[in-house]
Amino acid sequence: xxxxxxxxxxxxxxxxxxxxxxxxxxxxxxxxxxxxxxxxxxxxxxxxxxxxxxxxxxxxxxxxxxxxxxxxxxxxxxxxxxxxxxxxxxxxxxxxxxxxxxxxxxxxxxxxxxxxxxxxxxxxxxxxxxxxxxxxxxxxxxxxxxxxxxxxxxxxxxxxxxxxxxxxxxxxxxxxxxxxxxxxxxxxxxxxxxxxxxxxxxxxxxxxxxxxxxxxxxxx
Numbered sequence: 327x328x329x330x331x332x333x334x335x336x337x338x339x340x341x342x343x344x345x346x347x348x349x350x351x352x353x354x355x356x357x358x359x360x361x362x363x364x365x366x367x368x369x370x371x372x373x374x375x376x377x378x379x380x381x382x383x384x385x386x387x388x389x390x391x392x393x394x395x396x397x398x399x400x401x402x403x404x405x406x407x408x409x410x411x412x413x414x415x416x417x418x419x420x421x422x423x424x425x426x427x428x429x430x431x432x433x434x435x436x437x438x439x440x441x442x443x444x445x446x447x448x449x450x451x452x453x454x455x456x457x458x459x460x461x462x463x464x465x466x467x468x469x470x471x472x473x474x475x476x477x478x479x480x481x482x483x484x485x486x487x488x489x490x491x492x493x494x495x496x497x498x499x500x501x502x503x504x505x506x507x508x509x510x511x512x513x514x515x516x517x518x519x520x521x522x523x524x525x526x527x528x529x530x531x532x533x534x535x536x537x538x539x540x541x542x543x544x545x546x
Contacts, residue, residue, distance in 0.1 A: 488534030
């Protein structure tokens with residue numbers, strides 16, 4: 327009994343205060359600010375594309391762009407919710423309505439281009455794949471930053487957390503790329519922008535546990 331009390335006293339003497347996590351809203355705001363700074367830096371290098379303001383003046387295109395931004399924001403907030411033990415896993419469905427709205431906007435754009443261009447609306451240009459590469463390259467640092475911010479989620483929900491990290495980073499990156507890269511038909515945007523988001527999200531869903539193990543926190 328004496329040894330037990332001595333052990334308790336030693337542990338109590340060495341105990342250090344635990345810094346509580348910031349609220350999900352505050353951590354989301356911090357990450358979004360960092361993401362906006364990175365995207366703004368890239369856009370400043372390339373310059374805003376010609377016709378951007380004219381495109382955003384059209385309600386369907388503006389709604390599509392806002393939906394991609396909302397997808398990224400809501401997915402980020404969901405990440406900081408489900409990565410905390412005890413929080414409801416239903417938070418992972420939060421970005422779905424915005425994602426469906428984004429998908430619907432792209433589908434409507436395809437129909438609009440077909441009515442305007444006919445069969446030319448379905449022509450694909452290899453150079454248009456550059457936007458998918460840009461989205462991926464922008465998503466990687468943003469995704470790694472968020473993974474580090476929720477590194478302890480490896481013992482909570484590694485796969486869905488990693489998937490939402492990729493969804494958030496890729497959706498915001500796609501919105502950012504559209505500011506300085508354009509000229510594609512809606513079909514090319516659907517293929518390269520949304521395609522990059524889906525591929526990155528599914529890869530992180532499949533390899534979520536190894537990602538957190540690489541960072542150093544994963545359920546053994």
